[in-house]
Amino acid sequence: MPGLPHSLHALVTGGGRGIGRQVASVLAQAGATVTVLGRHRATLDQAVAAGAAHFVAVADVADQAAVSAVIAEASRRQPIDILIANAGVAESAPFAKSDAALFRRMIDVNFMGVVHSIAAVLPSMRDRNYGRIVAVASTAGLKGYAYVSAYSAAKHAVVGLVRSLALELATTRVTVNAVCPGFTDTDLLAGSIDNIMKKTGRSHEQAVAELAKHNPQGRLVSPEEVADAVLWLCGEGAGAITGQAIAVAGGEV
Template sequence: MSDLSGSHALVTGGGRGIGRAIAASLRQAGATVTILGRNLATLNEVVAAGDAHHAIAADVSNQAGLAAAIAQAAARQPIDILVANAGAAESAPFGRSDAALFQRMMDVNFMGVVHAAQGVLPGMVANKRGRIVAIASTAGLKGYGYVTAYAAAKHAVIGLVRSLALEVASKGVTVNAVCPGFTETDLLEGSIDNIISKTGRTREQAVAELARHNPQGRLVTPAEVADAVLYLCGAGASAVTGQSLVVAGGEI
């Protein structure tokens, strides 16, 4: 396990699913962990359960609000690790995907990463130390039908990671992405419900429809994604930057 003692990690979307698993993993590795999200009550439950140290309510799509939250966290302790995990997914045929849908997906999934990175990067560069990990998706590396807006936003995240990594490569900061396949989370439950309502399939059939994308024939677990993040945050990944680490059973 990586030793992150003395580090301060900020995890957006840390109240549930992948974000919570990441927060817990970073804490177990010795980092002080601050989680951000829109629902403070949910975040406080994570802190009470021992999976994080501090919680701050913030919406990653609101640049000013997120900047204030990051400043509050950094005032407690300089931020060494950012895991930009907050995200949202909506599905619709392209012909019914209006500008508002595309904007929502970009605001949360892409601009949320931009805002968070811009908030922490000056401090990291000044300290010549930092890890930025964006939770993207296999949808950032390939296409899926009926999620054009989501896939476009996740592709944008990959481009951001590759370019920003080059800008800060000599400044002690690494920038990477983790790209999970379909993962057992509350977010995925929405996709399962959508399949059930539109196709009349059972829940087991809907899960199988998603799991078939994974050559291992299963869904990924949040803990597996957290392990990938933990690696990228550790000393052993100091020379790894600008990469997209896929956690998807061989799908990519």
């Protein structure tokens, strides 16, 4: 496994489970000191106990004041060199049943959560002229899917933010990128599978197949595959990679 250029401090939002936990683990194995941020301390503590991270920070990414406070505290241990803005939620509904509250929930967590996290780490990165910012977006940020218009809109916003901020920071050594996984085998996806089963009467295997068919490889993406892409973007060799939205989706996009 490739290492990181020197002893870096990485902060992973939504780092207690799924893709976030796998990313945290990979970064820790590569030599980073890793802080995982999330809403549920017990889940974060489990990640530390398993060796996937070193420290925890408890906050809801939709709460800017809380995010700023816990990131400031984490930064006092060591300035944050790497931000993985991974925290997210997904809800599905036809547009006709997607009220303003649903759109706000998707925007507040999936987009504003990224904004709040970046805002908290960027001043220090600019002062030190070094940083890696990676947002975990989705193929839903690159294309549309039926019945997830609010989620897709939020993820499109993340990709737009990444592309614009990368240009603002192009003359610095701070890079900004997104990884866009397709349907990935996580507990978050398990909720979507349960929803398909309840609404359609399909079996678990049929529900998984319904999602996997979007991937030309005919399978779900693994969290490890997403984490490997993130690790590469955090490495020294990716210094010229910025403003990109990299699909990890078996050729779907």
